Amino acid sequence: AQSVSQHNHHVILSEAASLELGCNYSYGGTVNLFWYVQYPGQHLQLLLKYFSGDPLVKGIKGFEAEFIKSKFSFNLRKPSVQWSDTAEYFCAASGGSYIPTFGRGTSLIVHP
Amino acid sequence: GAGVSQTPSNKVTEKGKYVELRCDPISGHTALYWYRQSLGQGPEFLIYFQGTGAADDSGLPNDRFFAVRPEGSVSTLKIQRTERGDSAVYLCASSFTGSGEQYFGPGTRLTVT
Numbered sequence: 001a002q003s004v005s006q007h008n009h010h011v012i013l014s015e016a017a018s019l020e021l022g023c024n025y026s027y028g029g030t031v032n033l034f035w036y037v038q039y040p041g042q043h044l045q046l047l048l049k050y051f052s053g054d055p056l057v058k059g060i061k062g063f064e065a066e067f068i069k070s071k072f073s074f075n076l077r078k079p080s081v082q083w084s085d086t087a088e089y090f091c092a093a094s095g096g097s098y099i100p101t102f103g104r105g106t107s108l109i110v111h112p
Numbered sequence: 113g114a115g116v117s118q119t120p121s122n123k124v125t126e127k128g129k130y131v132e133l134r135c136d137p138i139s140g141h142t143a144l145y146w147y148r149q150s151l152g153q154g155p156e157f158l159i160y161f162q163g164t165g166a167a168d169d170s171g172l173p174n175d176r177f178f179a180v181r182p183e184g185s186v187s188t189l190k191i192q193r194t195e196r197g198d199s200a201v202y203l204c205a206s207s208f209t210g211s212g213e214q215y216f217g218p219g220t221r222l223t224v225t
Contacts, residue, residue: 103154105153105154
């Protein structure tokens with residue numbers, strides 16, 4: 001069965017610290033990968049996506065993610081977090097149907 | 113422009129009752145998705161519409177759940193004989209095409225007492 005695992009459920013950082021959130025997927029064949037973010041009181045919104053091409057994907061607000069096919073991973077990174085990055089982050093994957101399977105999410109709290 | 117809207121924002125109902133949840137997608141978006149999100153979990157796919165037809169309803173948990181999109185725009189998710197386990201946030205998303213970026217609505221929080 002298709003699945004997405006996010007290993008960090010809660011992450012607490014101080015401002016300017018570096019961030020890496022893990023995401024592993026279990027999919028056969030072609031895979032499309034996404035990171036979504038949900039800021040407090042707001043809707044889920046797309047942070048970045050990978051369909052094909054350069055495995056290093058850059059998204060909004062300084063976030064990036066790297067697709068490593070051999071490790072079935074799509075980890076999210078940011079070199080220096082800000083208080084405004086406090087949010088829930090969801091990794092998702094889809095195959096040819098384009099219907100994504102979401103991970104359970106990682107709650108990030110950034111202390112000023 | 114206007115985003116995806118969902119009504120009501122909150123719904124409290126008694127066990128056994130019928131509820132309808134509404135989703136207004138972004139104008140021109142042909143694809144519409146329904147998800148359910150329980151506390152501490154990610155969104156779980158329920159059903160996907162392409163135009164008026166349900167292209168994939170494999171995520172509907174049982175026959176108490178049904179959704180329609182009669183004119184290819186607004187969609188209604190219908191839940192019959194609600195159970196306490198149906199309590200969750202129901203999310204709607206739309207995209208320009210089936211493979212496009214999904215835009216999510218604010219969700220409807222359903223509580224079954």
